[in-house]
Amino acid sequence: MNIAVTYENGQIFQHFGHCQQFKVYEVEGTQILSSKVIDANGSGHGALAGFLQQHGVNVLICGGIGGGARTALAQAGIQLYPGASGSADENMAALLAGALRYDPNTVCSHHHHEEGHTCGEHGCGEHHHDCSHHEH
DSSP, X not given: OEEEEEEETTEEOSBGGGOOEEEEEEEETTEEEEEEEEEOTTOOHHHHHHHHHHTTEEXXXXXXXXXXXXXXXXXXXXXXXXXXXXXXXXXXXXXXXXXXXXXXXXXXXXXXXXXXXXXXXXXXXXXXXXXXOOOO
């Protein structure tokens, strides 16, 4: 099984659609067999699901993610763990241990600002509206 993490400088990158790199872990049971960092080459929101699918990714751990990308990942058969933050390797270890901290309801809408919308704790890094970014 291949598990990908949105990746930047060792951390989980907080906006899926702008992600430049993914760290992909090859996993068997609870063992990590190998890992590699792959460049997304600017694929963009919709194309990233297909890009991950081409790399045999079964599961994605990420920070903020929009609704369209969630749908594209679901259609590609990729299981999603959004709302994660911190070290990519530590989150990967937590997932394998059954202790991953994530928020299944994390959605970051960056195209329009809905009344009452807040990105809460997931820190999507969208500085052009009022999302909070807790980890820097």
